Amino acid sequence: MFLLGVLFWGPVRRAAAERRAQEKMSESQSIAxxxxxxxxxxxxxxxxxxxxxxxxxxxxxxxxxFEQTKGRRALKLLEHRRFRxxxxxxxxxxxxxxxxxxxxxxxxxxxxxxxxxxxxSFNITSKGRPRKxxxxxxxxxxxxxxxx
Numbered sequence: 596m597f598l599l600g601v602l603f604w605g606p607v608r609r610a611a612a613e614r615r616a617q618e619k620m621s622e623s624q625s626i627a628x629x630x631x632x633x634x635x636x637x638x639x640x641x642x643x644x645x646x647x648x649x650x651x652x653x654x655x656x657x658x659x660x661f662e663q664t665k666g667r668r669a670l671k672l673l674e675h676r677r678f679r680x681x682x683x684x685x686x687x688x689x690x691x692x693x694x695x696x697x698x699x700x701x702x703x704x705x706x707x708x709x710x711x712x713x714x715x716s717f718n719i720t721s722k723g724r725p726r727k728x729x730x731x732x733x734x735x736x737x738x739x740x741x742x743x
Contacts, residue, residue: 597680599634599643600651601687607633607655627656650677657681661694664701665718673706673713682706 689699
């Protein structure tokens with residue numbers, strides 16, 4: 596899975612950029628779609644079992660999320676089941692200069708932090724979400740209808 600991701604990264608990235616130029620979609624979506632199309636194209640020449648191609652697509656589509664280092668969505672990336680593979684791939688990309696080294700250092704450091712330190716690192720101020728206010732007044736229950 597990891598090796599396939601490394602080999603396919605260049606063509607997947609180019610295909611994803613073309614897809615985003617044609618249609619409005621997120622970078623992660625375009626990468627996942629390009630990886631899906633590319634593996635389908637190569638299925639005619641080599642056998643790529645789904646147990647390798649599906650995790651590879653996950654790993655590649657997580658790459659843009661590493662660039663976001665603030666907020667709850669960034670924090671949730673640490674809990675993703677393919678985080679470790681995606682992190683290792685991102686570190687390879689940092690070694691070759693494909694991604695900023697400070698981003699790689701941030702994700703390396705944040706893994707060793709406690710929960711409270713992580714909240715500070717991701718600029719999350721409170722543990723709970725602010726509650727949304729309801730519009731309108733309180734709803735009242737209807738009085739039961741008399742059956743007599």
